[in-house]
Amino acid sequence: MRHRTLAAAGAAAVLAASGCGGGEPDGGDGARAVTVGAIPIVDVAPLHLAVDQGLFADRGLEVEVVNTSGGAQAVPGVASGDFDFAFGNVTSLLVARDAGLPMKVVANGVATTGEQGADFGGIVVPEDSPIESAQDLEGATVAVNNLENIGDTTVRNSVRKDGGDPAAVEFMELPFPDMPAAVEKGEVDAAWVVEPFLTTALDGGATEIASNFVDAHPRLTIAAYFTSEQVLAEAPELVADFTSAMDEALAYAEANPEEVRRILGEYTEMDQTLIEEIRLPSFPPAADRESVQTIADLMEEDGLVEETPDVEALFAESG
Amino acid sequence: MSAAADTAAPPAPAAAGRRRALPGRDALLGAAGAAAFLLLWEAVPRTTAVSAEFLPPASRVLATLAERAATAAFWGAVGDTVAAWALGLAIACAAAVALGFAVGSVPVLRAYTASTVEFLRPIPSVALIPLAILVYGTDLRSTLLLVVYASFWQVYIQVLYGVADIDPVAEQTARAYGLGRWACLRHLVWPTALPYLLTGVRLGAAVALILTITAQLTIGAPGLGQQISVAQSSGAAPLVYALIVATGILGVAVNAGVRALERRLLRWHSSVRGEAAV
Known part of the structure; x- marks a missing residue:
């Protein structure tokens, strides 16, 4: 009997599975x-x-x-x-x-926003870091949320514009939410971070050294x-x-x-x-x-x- | 997932015996362990080792969880998670039982598929995420693909072991009495394999929950996992931990539920009978 119950449950599951995945409902009253x-x-x-x-x-x-x-x-x-x-x-x-x-x-x-130091994204460094400008990022490891995307290209551009060698900057991938902690603990030399994590990082003592978006284009x-x-x-x-x-x-x-x-x-x-x-x-x-x-x-x-x-x-x- | 788990037989009588000797003591120890863990969690963020901003103390997390538990959105997410988990596990079990019995009863077929199974089984379901998104986008089917793939093997392997574990004497007896194919399956194979199957279900249930949450977290299918991801991208640390605790509680509930099912369906089995005979 018990075995039959389990078998029935299995059969029901198969039926339920085949019943799932219907079409998209349309608005009803003509709304798309x-x-x-x-x-x-x-x-x-x-x-x-x-x-x-x-x-x-x-x-x-x-x-x-x-x-x-x-x-x-x-x-x-x-x-x-x-x-x-x-x-x-x-x-x-x-x-x-x-x-x-x-x-x-x-x-x-x-x-x-087009304003240096007041944009919704920027490059931050840990408290007391010797890095003071984008040029100083030469030889540093910078955290970005995705490699080969808008973060690293614009950070390289900021370094280039500031007279540094962009090829000498190392990038590592880190999700934005993890950046404030990584910067606070000094696990990375710098991070490109956007709001709300920019504010969190700055509240945690980080210093903003460049606005890479503004550097790319106002x-x-x-x-x-x-x-x-x-x-x-x-x-x-x-x-x-x-x-x-x-x-x-x-x-x-x-x-x-x-x-x-x-x-x-x-x-x-x-x-x-x-x-x-x-x-x-x-x-x-x-x-x-x-x-x-x-x-x-x-x-x-x-x-x-x-x-x-x-x-x-x-x-x-x-x- | 471990090698030991693959061959896990029904609960060993020895373990049941120990539990019988000291009723209540294990539960007490368990509660004490949980309390010590919570105290440690409460204390660590108050030291300089880790900032309370990134690891909020247990009291704050539990308060956030209590706050959340009063909202419909939270229970909606729990419902989505449980639904995806249950559906995925059910499909995996149904498929594993059907295939396991079919393949397990034919030694040639079993040998023929063994190497393929051993190749497919260790592939982490998570590695299939890009494929799932490509084929099914972000809807429920993506989640199901991952959940079913991961939990199927857990159950399937157990069913194979179960079907292979038939007592030769019982088999010869059945043959001598002229039992038909169906009667043989019903009275011999099924009762032999059931304890194994249920062990597989228990292992699969936990794996299915892990993959459900993972899929929601990475694919963005609705549920607790997605809520964790939203909380994370909002920098809401207490909520992130509160939701993680919620998934933990769900895991405990799932395990307790499957164990209860196991005890009920295996009342007749020596392992459970021993436990119940206190």
Whole structure:
């Protein structure tokens, strides 16, 4: 009898397994269901504000934001059709295009504040470190969240600009959340870190020696919302509505920093005092293509791409 | 995962005997051990060895956990984790039982597949994450692929051992009495293999939970793992640890549940009978 119970349970499991994995539900009342993949960090506040303020709903879009646990899933997620749109940095998008995954930027994401020493990302060194400027990073080990991406290319650029030899800088991969502790303990000579971990590191006694984004370009576009060429070709109206909602959200976020801080309390788990303390990035409604070209040039110089990136081709709309 | 675990037979009578001799004492020792661990955890962040910002003391973490446990989002995440775990384990068990009995009963087939199994089995499920994302994206199927792959082998190997462990005398007796193929399976193979199968389920259940959390953490499938990842990217250390403690509690619950199932289904088996005869 007992054996039969177990066998029945097994059979039920098989049935349950075959029953799973249904199709996507559509909005029901005619709203178009859209899935957007985005890592839950400060940079994507405008996306969450757009949902919160009904900017997508106004255009008949029912947007579900899926938290990705890292930028790495964004491009494969869009390529596989899991996400209609996703948030990713321009370096990753140019690399994806180079690798034959044609991603298209449909809305701007996030940009540097353009102020030295007051950007939302920067290079920090431990308290009492002999390193005082980017040039001093020669021979040092710098932590970045991903190798061969926007972190190491822009840090090398800062070293080069400061008169140092970028080839003499060692990079190691470390997740952002682990950087403040690594810097405080002196496990790395320096770290390229973004908010909220920049503030955490500085509160822990670290010193900021350079603003690598600002060094690269005073209006540097760092990341953007993108889709695949396939979605762009198949649903141009959907893309246009998404773009228009995001444009409005970016303008709203740029004009209302207190709203950005409020929404951070909703979709992240950041401490309220930390939210008040961090430096917010800039959210210009349009990408700065000249700065993206700068990034492309740095990538080519550092050998991240096989072919010279075509920056204009990255954007859905011609500039 | 270890070699010893692979061949783990049902609970040894010796262990049961020891437990019988000292009722309650083990539980007391266990509680004392947990208390000592918590005290140590409470004390370490107050020393200079590690900053309380990166390792919050136990009291703060448990307070955060209690706070979280009052929210629907937390239980939703627990539900997602348990659902993915249960579904993955169920699929793995069903497949392992079906394949294990089929392959195990045919010595030629068993020998034929042995080397392939030995090659596939040690591949860490985590190594399949890029493949899972590529094929299934970030949805439940990715998680299931990892969970099923990891727990399947645990159960499958045990079933193979179980099917091979049939008492030759009993087998000859069954043959002498002219038992049919089905009756043989029902009255001889199944009872022999069941203790092994349940050991496999117990090992597989723990591995399945580990992989469920790992998948949620790295792929971003909804559940406790994903919440840990969100808390981590927000720099919310107390919450990170609180959620880790929650996964630990889930692990203990899973183990206790499978052991209870084992005792119930194996009431007739000497190992459990010995334990119950206090």
